[in-house]
Amino acid sequence: MAAAPFLVGAILAGGEGRRMGGTDKALLPLAGRPLAAHLADRLHPQVQALAISANGDPARLAFLGLPVLPDTPPSRGPLSGVLAALLWARAQGATALVTAAVDTPFLPPDLAPRLLAAGQGRLTLARSDARLHPTAALWPVSLAGDLQDFLASGETPRMMSFVQRHAPALADMPEGSLANLNTPADIAAAEARLGGRAP
Secondary structure (H helix, E strand, C coil): CCCCCCCCEEECCCCCCHCCCCCCHHHHHEEEEEEHHHHCCCCCCCCCEEEEEECCHHHHHHHCCCCCCCCCCCCHHHHHHHHHHHHHHCCCCHHHHHHHECCCCCCCCCCCHHHHHCCCCEEEEECCCEEEEEEEEEHHHHHHHHHHHHHCCCCCCCHHHHHHCCCCCEECCCCCCCCCCHHHHHHHHHHHHHHHHCC
């Protein structure tokens, strides 16, 4: 019988928050708590260890009590954060990594099981609201070497360009569960949504 998968998780928080005026999204308050805390609450119960992929001073995220994984220079966007997390996952002895963006506070509480069931351990992307969400994905740790090569190749580091090389599986998620908070209006809508029911 095959061994149970050893899943770890990473919150991707390396974005620059341009549409939020350059605000550090990980620290952006929502319902009185930083966005990163909401994501940790959602993802931590689904995995066996959790880290946050973020650049800058790691001390600002000490309240999470999680490893902070900076990109290996030069940073080339979200895939650099995924690579840092994959290398950390491999060091933990994990089978696969589950990622989620820090600005998705309504993350499904069963994201990891849905991804695992859909792909059976293959690279698997979440699909919601008629679009793919490559930051909400399950990444086999065996992809670390290929991702290193991809980022070193000089090719434009688009997430979909890389994942399409590996014929990803797709896992459907509830509508609205992967909505990104990109603008102050999105934050206001999320506050209203949280006020209407438990997250």
